[in-house]
Amino acid sequence: MLTLPSILRPTRRVHAHCDVPCGVYDPEQARIEAESCYRIIEKYHASTDEHFRQRCVVVKEARAEETKHHIDVMWHDYFKPEHVERYPDLHDVCWKASKAASKVKQSTDLEAAKELLGLIDRIDEMWKGTGGLGKTRLNGRPS
Amino acid sequence: MVALLGTAAGIGAGVAARRWLDVVEVHGNSMAPSLLPGDRLVVECRSFSLRAPRAGEVVLARDPREPGRELIKRVFAVSDAGDAADLRGDAPDESTDSREFGAVPLSAIRWRAALRYWPPQRAGLL
Numbered sequence: 001m002l003t004l005p006s007i008l009r010p011t012r013r014v015h016a017h018c019d020v021p022c023g024v025y026d027p028e029q030a031r032i033e034a035e036s037c038y039r040i041i042e043k044y045h046a047s048t049d050e051h052f053r054q055r056c057v058v059v060k061e062a063r064a065e066e067t068k069h070h071i072d073v074m075w076h077d078y079f080k081p082e083h084v085e086r087y088p089d090l091h092d093v094c095w096k097a098s099k100a101a102s103k104v105k106q107s108t109d110l111e112a113a114k115e116l117l118g119l120i121d122r123i124d125e126m127w128k129g130t131g132g133l134g135k136t137r138l139n140g141r142p143s
Numbered sequence: 144m145v146a147l148l149g150t151a152a153g154i155g156a157g158v159a160a161r162r163w164l165d166v167v168e169v170h171g172n173s174m175a176p177s178l179l180p181g182d183r184l185v186v187e188c189r190s191f192s193l194r195a196p197r198a199g200e201v202v203l204a205r206d207p208r209e210p211g212r213e214l215i216k217r218v219f220a221v222s223d224a225g226d227a228a229d230l231r232g233d234a235p236d237e238s239t240d241s242r243e244f245g246a247v248p249l250s251a252i253r254w255r256a257a258l259r260y261w262p263p264q265r266a267g268l269l
Contacts, residue, residue: 008166008260010183014203014215016171016232019239080235080242135236 025078025136027124030070030097034120036063037104038113045108057108064105067116071097074123083130093122163189165254167203169215173232173240174201177269178215183261184269186254195221196228196252201269203254204230207244215256216240221249228252 044056075094097119216230227246232238
């Protein structure tokens with residue numbers, strides 16, 4: 001029997017969906033891992049202890065992989081098309097940063113680590129310029 | 144006899160209408176402030192059997208990442224080829240939409256949100 005209440009009772013839910021309503025993002029995560037790589041490479045070159053040098057390589061590769069992951073999170077999850085409109089080189093910078101992280105993983109070249117830090121700083125500028133600091137951290141960065 | 148026939152026709156029309164009309168309830172915040180959680184809407188599937196969705200229309204779409212879930216979003220643009228739509232929430236900071244999962248094929252978009260009937264103070268065409 002069709003009654004008014006039965007007609008007006010919703011048959012299903014539709015989702016005005018959001019994965020994570022207040023995602024926390026900060027390129028500082030990538031920066032800390034990349035700084036780790038930088039320092040490890042310095043220590044690698046300063047040492048003559050072969051065992052220590054091997055450990056440097058193993059740890060540096062793991063840190064570089066983490067750096068890459070954190071760059072990808074910024075690139076794929078945080079940045080939105082309107083951010084690309086504002087920073088047309090956004091994709092290029094993130095792509096280069098990802099590549100630089102791979103290079104740091106493969107080599108013990110301090111210059112490569114320096115370049116990676118520079119690119120992460122560019123991501124940081126774009127993050128700040130798109131309101132990241134106030135929007136994606138609970139109370140900005142700890143001072 | 145006439146009254147009986149009239150009632151039968153009325154029920155028949157109601158059943159027929161029910162095939163292309165439905166009522167749904169909104170969950171989530173991504174369409175705020177236009178649609179709020181708990182809003183009840185009449186949706187219809189007649190329009191999109193005749194034509195493609197247009198930019199600005201509020202539509203229901205099968206979630207490309209979770210087919211069991213039905214999304215409600217606004218059409219931001221229809222692809223040049225006319226086979227997919229870029230869907231966005233009205234609240235960009237609180238919406239997971241085509242900016243993340245890409246354009247949605249029109250075959251996944253059948254229903255158009257036509258009007259809100261609940262809450263009564265915000266009732267009206269969408």
